[in-house]
Amino acid sequence: MQLSIDQLAPIPLQEKLRSRPSDIWLQSIVFSAPEYICVQAPSGTGKTTLIHCLYDLRRDYTGKIFWNHKEINTHTPESLAQLRSQEMSVIFQDMRLFPDLTAWENLELKRSLSDSVKEEEVSEWMNRLGIGDKKNAFAKTLSYGEQQRLAIVRALLQPFSFLLMDEPFSHLDNNNTLVAAALILEVVQRNNAGLLLADLDENNFFPYHKTLLL
C-alpha cells in the first residue's frame, strides 16, 4: 500500500503556507506501508485538515492525494467504503463515536463489517485499555479518556494497510498512552501496516521511520 501526496495545499490555509516551510504541504512525498511516520504539527498548521484530506472527508484543497496510485477523490462512494473498511483506518481527534450506542455496540458495529477480529479479542483489548467494565455504558456517558480509548479499539477492528491518527492520546495520561500505543503497534505489525500520526509535539509513541514538520 502506498500513500502519495503531490503539491497538496488546503485552500483555507494557502495564504499561511506561503509564509513558512513545511515538509508536507506543497511537497511531493510517498509513504509506503509498513512505514511509521510522525507528523509534528503546531496548533493551527492543519493537522486535522491533513488527516481529513487523506481520509477523503474534505476536498477543499489543491494538489493530489493517491492511495495505491489512484487519486482519492476519484473513488466512487462504494469503492471509498471498500478502501475505508479494508485499507485505511483512522482515529479521529474528536473520537466520532455514536453517543446513543453502548461502548460494545460502537465496537460491534465496526467489527461486524469485516469480522477480522474475534469478539473475545475485542473484550481483551478493552480490558487492556481499562475500559472492559464500560461495555454496556452509553458512549455519551464515558469520559473523554474512555471515549478516546474506545475510539482507538474501534480503529483496530478492521484489516488495514495504513492507520491514520490525529492526536490519538490527547486525553490520556502517560500510563494509558503507553498501553494504548503498545496495543496499536501490536495490531499495526500484525497487519503489516504503516501508520501516520499527527501530533502537536515531537514524541516517541512509535518507532518512527520519519518525522515530518507540517
Add this chain to the structure above:
Amino acid sequence: MSSNNREGILKKLLLRNSKKGRLYSAWIALCIGCTLLLVSVMIWSTFQDILKGKTSQDSLGSTFLTVSKIVDDASMANKERTQIQAQDLVQIKQAPQVQDVGLLTPANFNVSAFMGLGTNTYSTLLFLEAAPDRFMDQMPETWKWQEGDNTIPIILSRDFLNMYNYVFAPSQGLPLLSEQTVMALGFTLTMGEGAHQVNYRAQVEGFSDRISSVLVPQSFIDFGNIKFGANSATTISRVIIKVADPSDKNFTNFLENNHYTTNAEQLRFSKMRSIVEVVSSATGILALLLMAIGALVFILFIELTMAQAEASVQLLLQIGYSPKKLSRFLIRKYIPIMLSALLVAVLIALLIQFFAAQKLSNLQLYIPSIPSVYVWCAVGTSALILLWQINRSIYRAISAS
C-alpha cells in the same frame, strides 16, 4: 456478532426517529392510493368487459345496430327502394365507426305456427329470420340445423315475450309465460303450400336482447328459401352492424344522409356510454394522482426519517459502511411495509370485485368475481415502480449524507 445484532444496532441508529404515528399515516396514504388505483383499473376493465359484450346479457355494451332503409311515402309503392343492394352493403361497410356488417336473411316463404295447450289451440302466421352466428348474443349448443332435422331451434326477441306478457296476454285474458315455460313448450311450424306443405317441430332455445326478430339457424333459412320460396332470389332489407361508437356524429350523419333508420334509443344510449367512458378515464387519472400522492407521502416519510438520522449515516459512511449496505438494510425495513399496504389494497379490490359481481348479477350483468389481468398488471407495475422509487430515494438520501 450475528448479523441480527448488527441489524438491531443499525435500527437503533437509523430508525429511532421513525415515529409510529407518521409511519401509520404514510402507510394509510399509500394503501388508499393503491386501493383507488386498483379499483379504478378494475372499474375500467369491468366496464370494458361489459362494453365489449363478452357476456350474453351485454345490454350495456350493445354496439350492434339493426339498420334498414326508411319506409316513406315514396318507397311504399316501390319495395325495391327499401331493399339493401350489394352497393349499399359496400357503402355501409365503409361507413365511419362500422366494424362488421351481417345480413339479416328473411324467410321468403309463408310460415305459420301452431300450438296446442290442453283443449286450447293457438295458431298464428309467423316470420323467420337468420343472422350470422358472429352477431348472435345467444348461442345455445343446440343452435344448429341440417337437412333432415325435424326440429328447428328458435331464438326469440325478449321484447316479443315482454310485449306478450305485459301487453297482449292481460288484454286477451291469456296466461302469462315465463322464459322457462316458453323454452319448455314446443310448437309446430308449417311451411309451404298444398302438397309441398311440411311441418317441423320448433323449440325456443333462448332469448335475444340484440336482435328483434324470430331467429332460426342460417342453414335452415338458406334451405327453406330454396325449397319453399316463391323465387330463389332472397331480398335483404335489414342488416346488423357492429359499431365502435354509434354516437359518433359522422356515423349518425351517414345514416341520415343515406336514408337509413335504426334504433334511435341505441344511439342515445351510446352517448351515455361515451360519458361513462370519459368518467371512467377521469376516475383513472384521479386514481393515478392519488396513488402518486400516496407514494409521495410514503417516500417523504422515509426521507424525513433519513434526514433525522443524517449524522448517524454520515458517521457510518466514515467508519466504512457503504451506501449500498445501508440502503439494503433500509430497503429490507421499508419494503415489507410498502408491500403490506399493496397487499391490503389488493384484498380490498378483491372484495369490491366480488361484491360488485354479486350485485351486478342481479341486474343481469355478469362480470368475473376475480379482478382481470389488467388489475394484476397494475398491482405488478405499482409494486415495481414503488420498489424502484423507494430504492432510489433511500440511496440518494444516503449518498447525499
